[in-house]
Structures are given as C-alpha cells and as structure tokens.
Amino acid sequence: MAIRCFLLPLSLLLLAASSAAAQLEIGYYSKSCPSAEAIVREEMVKIIAAAPSLAGPLLRLHFHDCFVRGCDASVLLDSTPGNTAERDAKPNKSLRGFGSVERVKGKLEAACPGVVSCADVLTLMARDAVVLARGPFWPVALGRRDGKVSDATEASHELPPAFGDVPLLAKIFASKGLDLKDLVVLSGAHTLGTAHCPSYADRLYNSSSAGEDGLVDPSLDSEYAAKLRLKCKSLDEGTGMLSEMDPGSYKTFDTSYYRHVAKRRGLFRSDAALLTDATTREYVQRVATGKFDEAFFRDFSESMIKMGNVGVLTGADGEIRKKCYVLN
Known part of the structure; x- marks a missing residue:
C-alpha cells in the first residue's frame, strides 16, 4: 500500500x-x-x-x-x-x-x-x-x-450539524479557533466513511428548499438524488441503510470528495453549502481539478494539527483514564 x-x-x-x-x-x-x-x-x-x-x-x-x-x-x-x-x-x-x-x-x-x-x-x-x-x-x-x-x-x-450552512458552520469552527479554510479542508474528511439515511433524507423528500417537483433539494444533482432515493425510500427510513459519503472510494483518503461536491453530489447540506461561499467554493473547485492533491494533503495535515490542539487538558488537569469509557 x-x-x-x-x-x-x-x-x-x-x-x-x-x-x-x-x-x-x-x-x-x-x-x-x-x-x-x-x-x-x-x-x-x-x-x-x-x-x-x-x-x-x-x-x-x-x-x-x-x-x-x-x-x-x-x-x-x-x-x-x-x-x-x-x-x-x-x-x-x-x-x-x-x-x-x-x-x-x-x-x-x-x-x-x-x-x-x-x-x-x-x-x-x-x-x-x-x-x-x-x-x-x-x-x-x-x-x-x-x-x-x-x-x-x-x-x-x-x-x-450536517444541515449547516456556511455562516453557521463558520461560527462553530471559529468558536474552536478554526477558520474558514479549516472548515473547507476538514470537510474533506468526508472522503472516508458512510452515512445513515436520516442524516440526508430531508434533501430527498419534502425539502424545505424544494425544487419544482416539490421534493428534492435543488442544490443536489438530480441523477445523484435519484440513486439516493433508491436506498433511502422515505423520511422515515430506518438507520440501517447506508450511503457512501464519497461514492466509489469511501475507504480511500483522496480528493474525489471535492469532485463530487463540485458536481453538486455532496451528500449533506453542509457539503452543498461549500459552493455557496466564495472562499470555500474556490477551494472546492481548485482541489476538484485533481491537480492539487499534495497541497490538499498538506492543508489537511495542518488543519488536523490545529483541531487536535483545541481545548486540550495538560499538566495537572484532568486524569489519565485506565479504561477510556469510565472515569478512574
């Protein structure tokens, strides 16, 4: 590997x-x-x-x-x-x-x-x-x-939240000392993993921002939405059904997530929202070209270091748990 x-x-x-x-x-x-x-x-x-x-x-x-x-x-x-x-x-x-x-x-x-x-x-x-x-x-x-x-x-x-727009997400990130670039870079973590139907079903049925069909979120590519609706058949679909957040390479860390987002195929509203802000949209479109993989890898590393420093306890604060699920 x-x-x-x-x-x-x-x-x-x-x-x-x-x-x-x-x-x-x-x-x-x-x-x-x-x-x-x-x-x-x-x-x-x-x-x-x-x-x-x-x-x-x-x-x-x-x-x-x-x-x-x-x-x-x-x-x-x-x-x-x-x-x-x-x-x-x-x-x-x-x-x-x-x-x-x-x-x-x-x-x-x-x-x-x-x-x-x-x-x-x-x-x-x-x-x-x-x-x-x-x-x-x-x-x-x-x-x-x-x-x-x-x-x-x-x-x-x-x-x-998965439904967050850029102003809301930026406010939450800023409260942790993270900026707009960190937001769009760390969103790239969606290149890995899957999501349960309830986390995105509102984009497929009775969307609050519905298009002409009164159902699908217009910020979602219609062909992609149709495929998602084959898996997630209603707003009441249980949590058992999963969709890949980065279809085709959800087990591989790469830049294909940005290509999906650029084509309006981001799974969450928060993914789609990256195209509504000039700064985040420019970053998405740049990385989506496939010519800046190494730059994204460096950016992701830097943002992960920043996030890993948020609110840490050191010195005599906190404790060293013997088992992670219970206090000493």
Whole structure:
C-alpha cells in the first residue's frame, strides 16, 4: 500500500498552538512509554486490515471529541445513571469504533500502565486511520489528559450539524479557533466513511428548499438524488441503510470528495453549502481539478494539527483514564 507522507515542520505546530496546546510535545512519551506510537500503529494496521471501513468512523470519533470540550476523550465515556454522556447525544448515536479504541488502550496499559491518555490514543488513531487509508502523515504532539465531564446536551449544541450552512458552520469552527479554510479542508474528511439515511433524507423528500417537483433539494444533482432515493425510500427510513459519503472510494483518503461536491453530489447540506461561499467554493473547485492533491494533503495535515490542539487538558488537569469509557 502506497503511503504519502508530508512531514510538517514543528513551527506549524507552534503557530497553531494555544497556551495549553503549547505544552504538548512531539515525543512526549519517549521516556515514559517509548513504544506508545508504535503500539498504536501496530494495532491500527491490524484493525484497518480487518475492517477498512473503520478508518472513517475512527477519524469521525476524533472530530466529535474535539468539538465538545476540546480533545479530552469525553466522547468515549459511558453514560451513568445520573448523567447522559456525549456518546448518547443524538448527533453521536451513529458513532462507531469505541471497541477499537479500547483494544488499543488495552495494549498500551499492558505496556505502560497509567501513562498514555485516551485523548492521545484517539488523536493518534485518527492520524493513523488517515495514513492507512492512503492519506497524509503528520506529526502528533502528545501530552493531552482526559476530561472528567461528558454531557450529551453540550454535544447536541456544539457539534457542526450536517444541515449547516456556511455562516453557521463558520461560527462553530471559529468558536474552536478554526477558520474558514479549516472548515473547507476538514470537510474533506468526508472522503472516508458512510452515512445513515436520516442524516440526508430531508434533501430527498419534502425539502424545505424544494425544487419544482416539490421534493428534492435543488442544490443536489438530480441523477445523484435519484440513486439516493433508491436506498433511502422515505423520511422515515430506518438507520440501517447506508450511503457512501464519497461514492466509489469511501475507504480511500483522496480528493474525489471535492469532485463530487463540485458536481453538486455532496451528500449533506453542509457539503452543498461549500459552493455557496466564495472562499470555500474556490477551494472546492481548485482541489476538484485533481491537480492539487499534495497541497490538499498538506492543508489537511495542518488543519488536523490545529483541531487536535483545541481545548486540550495538560499538566495537572484532568486524569489519565485506565479504561477510556469510565472515569478512574
């Protein structure tokens, strides 16, 4: 498998860092658990070899973690009798890969008990998922600690919605220190994975922005909409039916997502919205030419570094969980 690597200079990390993120370090575990990254990579190779379709969900787990309380592994915590956790919020009901995270964490605990945080595990797994899907490599500064709070209500309000337009999405991204370029670049993560029918069915039936037929969202290519309606037969379709977010290469990290969006074949309203803003539209159309793959890979690496620094806990804050789904 060919792997393209774009190793970014440390200066980019420092430019993207907040005061807390500045405490993160490349090689943070070099003395306390020198084999940490190798253990994660070894397990990820096995996981993705057995289930290539997990690359997208593992990347998505990291996204959904970082947008709520920062990258603190709060999305991994189970609900308790007195608290409904993030993972049980409606936008997170379709998240997958929790078992894979526990598998990797278990290997790390066996090698270095109580040393490597779940937040760092999730960040490394997301990076390796992209690399193993033939995407770019970027250095991950480590030293995150795990949060002690996980609230479903926060997840419902802070995650970028699939129906969002650019102004709404830009506002949410800005609240995390991410800009409009990060928005259009990180949307490229939709090159990996699938989506359940309810997340896009409103574009196919009784659309609030319906065209002449009174049904289909006019920002969606009609031929593509017809194919989607063969899978997703009504607004009430259950969650069992899946559609590829990047038809034809949903297990491979590449730039074909942008070609679909440019042809009005983005699955979500948030994908289609990228064509309504001059800045995001220009980026989509540029990458869609297929002539700027390496530039996109570099951009994606930089934006992932920025996102991975959002709201991190370091020093004495938080804890290092022994099991990612429960507080110590």
